[in-house]
Amino acid sequence: GASILLTLKLYFLFHLIIVWVFPTKIVLLITTRFGDDWKKCLELPPKDTRVKTSDVTSTKGNEFEDYCLKRELLMGIFEMGWEKPSPVQEESIPIALSGRDILARAKNGTGKSGAYLIPLLERIDLKKDHIQAIVMVPTRELALQMSQISIQLSKHLGGVKIMATTGGTNLRDDIMRLDETVHVVIATPGRILDLIKKGVAKVDKNQMVVMDEADKLLSQDFVVLIENIISFMPKNRQILLYSATFPISVQKFMSKHMQKPYEINLMEELTLKGITQYYAYVTERQKVHCLNTLFSRLQINQSIIFCNSTQRVELLAKKITQLGYSCFYIHAKMMQEYRNRVFHDFRNGLCRNLVCTDLFTRGIDIQAVNVVINFDFPKNAETYLHRIGRSGRFGHLGLAINLITSDDRYNLKNIEDQLVTDIKPIPSSIDKSLYVAEFHSVDAEDGGEEKA
Structure with missing residues (x-):
């Protein structure tokens, strides 16, 4: 005892x-x-010290932590290098979290993807094993890019299942994947509709639909597919539309399918403030020589060069390689597997220059691109806007150079008028501070190119 x-x-x-x-x-x-020291454990990327324009800096001063987001999601946001919300994110995130429909008009490269992916991931309920959100985009490359961003943002959330599905890939693989739990589907319209009709993708409980590049998705190419997809979803689903331009087709869709959407318009002007635009007046036969001169004089980090046809893309890429510069090319007639590899390698900096068709104009976000060259001038203002928006991403500086023939001169004037922008004659010397964030010389490579 x-x-x-x-x-x-x-x-x-x-x-x-x-x-x-x-x-x-x-x-x-x-x-x-x-406690409060959780930020010290984050694996943050190097701080981006480049100059940013008011397209992304003229905010209300909000912080991501102001929106009562899950800490695990905040960890993913900060590890992406996103320090503070951009204007479109400030406007979108609290409204999207409330469940209200959104019609958002904002420039390319100002953070639209974060504006919808952050509230989308915040609202995912891991206790439910069905599809809860669908993001629709017009191209395969954009779908893959969005899925990568989503996976990175959600890596600390502990079990959010994200799936990308696009045409040109094995349908059986998608069917097997959907036999398991999937919370978020990022898709091109044709493929997701196919999976819905087969009864594989069950969307009757889906709570959120996002349309990125909505003007393209609601054009004649896609609108019938979109209407069909929406018909399989519950009536109380939330719809978020994001685009730089909103034609009549978007207005029709809004009045038919959306409930008093919250409208965001950050487009007092159409072109990004950080992009300086020039034109060079040339004949068709002088274009390659002019391009060679630009390569030798510009401080290109990475460039995208646009042509108006797949045949011209291949011919120009061959010419650029013969001139001694590193060059990839990509167009819609290439096999999807090869397109994916080219896109991945260019994004990872394996090559300085990429020649492409308008396949590459929408939403593609490669921060290192500081020069866009329209080897062939586009036919309309919308295409021009999306092309030059590949440089100057997220408020950074960029250069857009247009090679103009006599056939293009009226088109140049029309596009200037429609976009209310000024495309100036190219000067003999271009100030590097207009398009190079930090300029210092390194050993020249790729036939005399100078690296930013």
């Missing part, structure tokens, strides 16, 4: 020491792990 009593005394004495003598240390230990 004495030994039992001694044991009890020792237990209570130990209990008192732990609870009353060391309570502050216990609390401190918990605070260090779960």
Whole structure:
């Protein structure tokens, strides 16, 4: 009995020491792990010190933490290098979290993807094993890019299942994937409709639909597919539309399918403030020589060069390689697997220049691109806007150079008028501060190119 009593005394004495003598240390230990110091454990990318324009800096001063987001989602946001919300994110995130429909008009490269992916991921309920959100985009490349961003943002959320599905890939793989839990589907319209009609993608409980590049998705190419997809979803689903331009087709869709959408318009002007635009007046035969001169004189980090046909893309890429510059090319007639590889390698900086058709104009976000060259001038203002928006991403500086023949001169004037922008004659020397964030020389490579 004495030994039992001694044991009890020792237990209570130990209990008192732990609870009353060391309570502050216990609390401190918990605070260090779960309190305000959680940011110190983040794997942050190098800080982006480049100059940014008011397209992304003229904010209300909000922080991502102001929106009561899950800490695990905040960790993903900060590890993406997103420090503060851009104007379109400030406008979108709280409204999207409330469940209201949104019609948002904002320039390319101002953070539209974060404006819808952040609230979308915040609202995913991991206890439910059905599709809860669908993001529709017009191209395969954009679908793959959005899925990569979504996976990075959600990596600390502990089990959000994200799937990208596009045409040109094995349908059986998608069917097998959907046999397991999927919370978010990022898709091109044709493929997701095919999976819905086969009864594989069950969207009857889907709560959120996002359309990125909505003007393209609601054009004649896609609108019938979109209407069909929406018909399989519940009536109380939330719809978010994002685009740089909103033609009549978008207005028709809005009045038919959306419930008093919250309208965001950050388009007092159409072109990004950080992009300087020039034209060079040439004959068709002078274009390659002019391009060679630009390569030798400009400080190109990465460039995208646009042509108006697949045949011209291949011919120009061959010419650029013969001139001694590194060059990839991409167009819609190439096999999807090869397109994916080219896009991935260019994004990772394996090549300085990319020649392409308008396949590459929408939403493609490669931060290193600081020069866009229209080897062939586009036919309309919308295409021009999307092309030059490949440089100057997220408020950074960029250069757009247009090679203009006599056949293009009226088109140039029309596009200037429609976009209310000024495309100036190219000067003999272009100030590097207009398109190079930090300029310092390194050893020349790729036939004399200078690296930014």
